[in-house]
Amino acid sequence: MRPTFKLPSVFGFLIGCSLFVGTPAHAQNLLDLIFGGGGQRRQQPRYEPRPRYDQNQDPWGGQRQQDPWGGQRQDPWGGQADDGYGHGDPLRGLGTWVLKQPFWSDSDELAYSDFVRAIGRSGCTTVDSCMRSEANPYRDTDPTSQEYRFWSDCADWPYFLRSYFAWKNGLPMAISQGMVQLPLTPEQQQSIADGKEVAQTDVRYSWNGNKPSRRLRLPMDSQYTNFFDVHKTIQNSVHTATLRVDPRTNFGDFYTPAIRQGAIRPGSVIYDPSGHVGVVYDITPDGQVMVFDALIDTKSISPRRAYSADFYKRSKPAHGGWILNFRPVVIEGAQYDNFSNSYIGGKLRLLTNAEIHDYSDEMFGNTTTADGKSAYNIEGKITNSFQEFLRRRMFMGRYTLDVIGEFKVRMKTICDDFGSRVSLVQDGTTKGVAAKPHAETLPNTIYGGSGEWDTFSTPGGDVRRRNSVNNALATAKELKAQVDRRNPEYTYRGKDLKADFIKAASETLKSCSITYKNTRGQAVKLTLEQLLKRMPMMSFSPWHCVELRWGATAQQELATCPDLRDQTKMRWYNAQQTLRNQMARDTNIFTGYTLEQLEQKAADLGPAQSENFDLLTRLQNEL
Template sequence: MLSRWRKVAFLVACVSLVMFGMSAAAHADARWRITKERWSESDEKAWQDFVAALGATDCWTFDECIKSPANPYRHTDPKTRFYVDCADMPYVLRAYFAWKNGLPFAWQSAMQSSDGPGGDIRYSSNGNVVVSRDSVPRTAAGVPAVPILHTLVNVVSTAMFRRNSMADDPSMFTDTYSPRLDREAIVPGTIAYDVNGHASLVWRVESGGRILIFSSHPDHTLSRSHLGKEFLRTGPQLGSIFQKFRPIELVGATRASNGALVGGRIVGVPNGEIDDFSLEQYQGSPPGDPYRWHSASWSLNGENLDFYTYLRARLSKGELEYRPVEELRAMMQSICFDTRSRKQAVEVSLARGIQNTDPPHRLPDNIYGTHGVWELYSTPSRDARLKTAFKEMYDLVVEFIKMDMVDAPRLKYDGDDLPADLLAAYWEQNAACDISYVNSAGSTVALSLDDIIDRLYDLSFDPYQCVERRWGAKGGELATCRDGPEKTRWYEAQRYLRNQIDRTYDVDMGYTVESLERGPWGLRTGRGVEQGPEVDIRAWLEGIVARRGAPRAEIANPAMTP
């Protein structure tokens, strides 16, 4: 099965694989019979509940989640193992739910880059167009469902999400559409597409407007976090950020004696007929030209906001309010979960013994989007998102302190020493987050989030390096690493790449170690940057607490903030 994947790996942004182990009889019984012409409101609500339950479950792979008590259909499954990556997860979950509920399902089976011949459909500059579609056959006896899921993971890639949100072709319609930005539209099951090659599913929107997401990865581990600035906003031609599955209808079918629908064709509901279709995420508020998205403004109740604050305000119940201590706790809990998910990914690589093999002579053409061993077991994209989360936490806490100094009405804080209270919450959550790894000598090394912050730019994304370097060890902690001079040289040369939190998928990065060492360095060089952004919020807060006797004007000195 793996060899088959390698034949198509160059087509996909997120590597995917489903493995099946079942008897022929079980395969024959797992049939998909279409009994409904369309997804009703109750079906869509059940879909939302299905995704929400899976997202809230303590499971670390897609296969674990689908076999957990959160899945009410698990007892009806044949003996099947699911290994699904980020792009596949929304499609496979939607198809799985449709199968279990007798619903129609269709998908884009081929995409073409709008950049012209030879363009990479995963990272096309102008998006993609649909050139072929397929759907679940409608027969009285039904069709085997598992091979359809297998087909999806071999066909679907992040290229499916990279399409123009204004496209409305009646025959080659897109599988998804752009929704409004409110609590009625951004619901569990909504897709969050990162144009840097990643897709997630929303599984909860909190009362304060925070959007919780989960996603699968090339090594089949699952991560959960909240949607932040790592999801870049772009123009409609690339389809970022939010997408929902388009309503479809089965027309012209006949109903067999057993209730199954036979024949007919699948029709997509046009954008204009979808209640929550909107180009708001591109047009701004008040709405402007979606193709001039760079200049879009965001105003709510007379207040000018940036896009991400506007989004959260729109999704909040009532007025958007920041409760800084609770916000810090929530952000650290999310980062803790992401770090524990990274641990799972590193352990998968170690179990395969990749760290014991010789590294290639040069890096992949792009370390963020490739295939083979590097795609499956390296973590540059995951690590970049983790660094972005730490930076976002740092920036937000700095903003909370500034808001407190001017008694900003949006900040809801009743104490009299916000820096000290934030610092106390930091240490509380740091103690609550249990992180550890087993070193090359077989001993357990305990870490904390505070340790991770101190070594954030030392965490190696390279699967060929020892576990100690994967976790940024130094001094005595590094002594058990068995890497030789060649791997040590690679680690040092990759420092500038580790400093970079921006994922540049369109930049050539296939350098040798000698070329990495020579430089020059910069965001568009493909060699990394000389320094990563400041993320040490603990040190920043400690500095303020130590200076608490200083005049407020000194504390608010812009030189002390990023």
Template structure:
């Protein structure tokens, strides 16, 4: 994987490494420094550079901050404190990578000079945070600088058989800010797409941990083979795993682990990943306490106490072949459960227990937060002027895995994850009622009307959710959670379309949209893609408008899945009873209901 030399985004502290500067490489060749990648990377580099070349040629052009090794290994205390560092960033509520690392909860923020701007997308962020901590603490950090596919692929981010590590790089002695920029160029989701048992030709940066509370903790990384990465920042006592993640616009969002993170064949390396222990061998300790020279080695799977492949094959007998991974089973408290229940139960200490009323409320809150995160992404596209540009003649080769403006400003992947979460809420509601009817011991509910209580919780939390956006004429539109759900599959992922269409407007609300007939035709033609919640990265999607109008592979599905929780609950006797209980009565009756008024 080759790279371009980029200038760091660092105000007045920068040395003369401005865009356009010619740098001399160790072998005498020259290259031109390009701008730090932004959400609209239009520049084409004059030539590509390896990570080592960038470090050697550009470290002197950054603010002072040499990465020096002060220890030859990470101790247990270092690992715990890294977890605290991640947990603090998660708790901070920071909304961008830059704000996270400038937040008062970052104990190292005072060591960064004024003007430094931090930026990382979803794949970069785990490496970005791990190296930042290692740099500030003087701990060993080497990384997989180049990966190669195992078999043919048009895009290493989605290789069917996964990838392998070809080159590792130890950046000790170079400028830390330069290393952060190099990581942004060297790391992609392809870096994570490695079979958990593959250790050649070079060791990978992560290992697959056993699914226990001791092994899954703040700092653990989660890889979705559909091309998304997240970092665990909290695990609740009930087993719910909270993560933070970044996006192409460098925003940071939060959520909890569920079916949005799909399982896949072991070769794709999906799931939970812990950082592989590293150790400096043969380094010479200097008078100032720092180390020079030596080689960083990584622990092998056989030497890691909590290494396990159970997340791929189950906790029973291992299937004979990798291709049979789906036949592996998961058993919790002598009961066979699905993978996601197994994870949840294991994180709760081996007991799977759902508080259904809280679960539904939390899921509504999470969906509301994701709607707001989506709004931020749409606003960025509008601010960048994408709706004023002409619609391209064709869609990208694949709308979910692309680059350039489409990657930075479109939302098909984000929207698919959001729609999956809405469907999961619907499915969970039905499941909890089914569990209640069976008297399932895994349901922590002592009330007498579960359907009614779920409906009350749903409505109460939905009532706290308000979405708004600015129409093309500058007027503001606001609506609630249920209206957002009704619009969900009408919300355009296409960044070239007006804000009204991005938010699924119809009728009078749509009248202010400035899109012409061509964009309107594109919006209509993309409806089947909007109906699809499964992200199909292997599908060809570079269709012209006329091609997209006809059904076919890669063009979406005819109808969206069901998400109307409220309507389904109202078909249950308890749901109707809850509605009747809300009828106006005595003031004392109104005050005793926490959900009143709705």
């Protein structure tokens, strides 16, 4: 009788053998040896250390809506939603991040730019709606909004977008962690010792910039990596200090690109060293670098706006680059594993500035003036304005600007800025923060802080809004000067430029409005004209009623504010007046005072009187 083999015994033998091998790859090799399969093992492809950006290339090959999961996604929750913020274990089965390619190719960078451009152009107003809009080609592979909500604040926003795309495409990423301040100079140390300055302990505003003490590799090689865990890690570890790195070094996650089309692109990052971050989503034909950012409430997206120093201040190179690109990463020595269908092993390396083809530090100046100051040479024209240098370099075609059109854009930007304040202030009321007693001390700098202050206060944005009248006036003066000089690059077809400026401003002041809900939930509408005049009275503190947050002074509007019956809160409000008069966001001014200390120090912390915020009168008198 012929012997028979029981298949389960054979497979049991093979499985048992596989338990004694060191890695899944070795187990696969054993199976290949027995069955004669597998062929030659796939080798790591050559990586491209200098990806180039070609705007005419379509890396998607027309497949933008393709489901990378092949429509095979299972519902790991069985219809049961988690807590909404990714803390539920069921997400672990859905967010698996494996390494499909150990470097970013040219096509990957192009696809990332396409991804960010589409999200930005979609007009989405929250982080979650951005990711669930039709602009996101991966939306159908994500958990539903009932199962998970995407969120981000401003510093996390570029890391969130980049990591999401890298996860969906099996690409590597690196995140700097444990940021430490670079040492002070002897002169700085002496200034502190002499009592002339107070040491800056907040790493977000370090005097000489930072460097990371460690770096997180994604996906991790030593353990399972889940995007939803990474999402929380980014939220907990990334902050504006992560970008406060001198780009002339190789320390950081970013490099400064050349100021030209293609180098600055959708996905580039905008950094304001005073504490804000945005992401470029488009470049317009007239040279505007369009930016959107996530707000501190971690849910809202800012109005789309053109890059300018109004919203994104600039500082010395040691404090970080003004426009940045993610530094290319490669996992060197990674080997393809047939068992897991991914790359394993290898070592993370970030390319140096010398290896990056479009690295440049020209944003800090490409020439000098006679007095030795940095300046910009644009085809023989010397300017001190980085804004002009940037726009001329990004402009498509002959450089010409419509004077009235430019001023109207300026006015719309002011309107949008007040609109973005509504949700930040309203959340403080709806979440009960405004009803709490005022904190016993202010943060060491009102432009920093943590907890409820970090989430619901508005001092930095309010400084910017207080400068909106000065900036609008400066724009009008500069445009008028170009017309008076008959500069052919500036077009104006009217007869009375001053009157046309006033008309354009008046139209926006009256047509633009915001609506907030008072403490009782009743709607209160304010025009931009009213808002500008109220700015010195608008409280930035999250522990004040919403009426004071919007600068109410009339008895009827204040009638719903409970703070009027709280003597301590009103003392805080009055003591903060000179801080509300500040016109510069100076993070080196110490403000960590108690109420009594603040009342004593108030005169030294800001002007006694506010500036004139009557835009129409100033246009009439100063143009």
